[in-house]
Amino acid sequence: MDLFDVYPLFDIEPVKGEGSFIIDKDGRRYLDLYGGHAVISIGHSHPHYVSMISSQIEKLGFYSNSVQNSLQKELARKLGELSGMPEFSLFLCNSGAEANENAIKLASFKTGKSKLLTFRKAFHGRTSGAVAITDNPSIIAPFNVRENIVFLEMNNIQLVEDELKKGDVAALFIEGIQGIGGIRVPETAFMQKLRELCTFYNVVFILDEVQSGYGRTGEFFAFQHYGITPDIITVAKGMGNGFPIGGVLISPAFEPKHGMLGTTFGGNHLACAAGIAVLDVIKSQKLISNAEKTGNYLLSELTKFEQVKEVRGKGLMIGIEFEDDVAEIRRKLLFEKYIFTGVSGKNVIRLLPPLNLKKENAAMFIEKFKEVLGG
Numbered sequence: 010m011d012l013f014d015v016y017p018l019f020d021i022e023p024v025k026g027e028g029s030f031i032i033d034k035d036g037r038r039y040l041d042l043y044g045g046h047a048v049i050s051i052g053h054s055h056p057h058y059v060s061m062i063s064s065q066i067e068k069l070g071f072y073s074n075s076v077q078n079s080l081q082k083e084l085a086r087k088l089g090e091l092s093g094m095p096e097f098s099l100f101l102c103n104s105g106a107e108a109n110e111n112a113i114k115l116a117s118f119k120t121g122k123s124k125l126l127t128f129r130k131a132f133h134g135r136t137s138g139a140v141a142i143t144d145n146p147s148i149i150a151p152f153n154v155r156e157n158i159v160f161l162e163m164n165n166i167q168l169v170e171d172e173l174k175k176g177d178v179a180a181l182f183i184e185g186i187q188g189i190g191g192i193r194v195p196e197t198a199f200m201q202k203l204r205e206l207c208t209f210y211n212v213v214f215i216l217d218e219v220q221s222g223y224g225r226t227g228e229f230f231a232f233q234h235y236g237i238t239p240d241i242i243t244v245a246k247g248m249g250n251g252f253p254i255g256g257v258l259i260s261p262a263f264e265p266k267h268g269m270l271g272t273t274f275g276g277n278h279l280a281c282a283a284g285i286a287v288l289d290v291i292k293s294q295k296l297i298s299n300a301e302k303t304g305n306y307l308l309s310e311l312t313k314f315e316q317v318k319e320v321r322g323k324g325l326m327i328g329i330e331f332e333d334d335v336a337e338i339r340r341k342l343l344f345e346k347y348i349f350t351g352v353s354g355k356n357v358i359r360l361l362p363p364l365n366l367k368k369e370n371a372a373m374f375i376e377k378f379k380e381v382l383g384g
């Protein structure tokens with residue numbers, strides 16, 4: 010059997026990871042400024058993470074959600090504490106898209122409505138509901154086209170209010186900072202007004218923190234930069250540092266009912282061990298403050314490059330926009346300087362490194378970036 014060929018691949022095979030570095034099968038070391046698509050939060054192969062998962066698999070890898078699992082409770086408690094949302098409750102699942110599907114369902118159950126508002130350039134996942142609120146027609150199959158989705162321009166509050174006034178909206182979805190859309194930070198006043206309007210019109214305000222959450226932006230959640238509290242928050246990526254896990258954080262205004270949501274694998278013992286290890290390390294190594302400091306250093310250095318059109322982002326979620334296609338710059342960074350980066354569209358380089366990125370490694374990137382840009 011061959012693989013279903015849906016991914017364009019670099020001809021590199023990583024076989025080992027250490028902190029902010031990955032090592033390929035020929036022993037070459039790469040600085041990882043991509044984090045496997047914002048997934049590596051605490052760094053590759055962190056000893057506490059390795060030991061938590063290894064010791065858990067020796068005891069019990071999985072049992073179903075029909076029995077007590079104190080690891081889930083420990084994960085929820087630690088997540089509530091570290092994120093500053095202890096009053097919210099947690100539903101565990103396996104990915105970002107799945108977290109968003111469950112958020113849609115909760116909003117629709119609660120309001121009895123089905124219309125969703127979302128934004129231009131949004132990405133919320135590839136499953137049925139999540140892809141329908143994603144602004145990329147090329148990944149929406151005819152089956153996933155929905156009548157009841159409205160895409161709005163970000164930072165235009167009047168358009169949002171015009172839709173909310175109609176009285177048929179279940180939820181409004183927005184990323185804390187748009188990731189795949191090119192690292193676009195919403196305006197604080199816009200986010201605050203969204204919060205106000207959703208409360209006024211009884212619409213569920215959902216923050217997709219799948220990419221921007223878990224300390225990446227220098228706060229546990231990106232929405233904490235705007236001084237607001239959403240009704241539902243979705244997380245995944247950095248939550249498991251590579252172990253598949255997702256979560257829906259739900260405000261106390263939602264009443265759970267047995268059977269309302271469910272999953273076979275969500276919240277399994279191994280995933281919880283990974284999730285707890287991630288929270289332990291974020292806390293003990295002060296990775297959120299490292300993301301802020303190292304991110305600020307990178308943001309200020311990157312704005313000095315004349316060739317760069319715009320630098321956007323917060324913490325270690327950074328977009329570097331060029332006038333032209335960035336493919337050649339990324340190719341040189343990867344194959345000549347051994348640095349992994351991400352991309353958005355044709356002309357934005359995305360930096361989404363592990364949150365333990367050291368200043369000296371950030372400085373090394375700036376040096377190499379200078380060389381690649383010929384400055």
Ligand SMILES: Cc1ncc(COP(=O)(O)O)c(C=O)c1O
Pocket residue numbers: 104105106107109132133134135184188189217218219220221245246
């Ligand atoms: C903001 C956002 N939401 C949702 C998703 C989907 O997550 P997953 O690929 O885990 O389903 C992504 C993935 O890139 C994302 O960036």
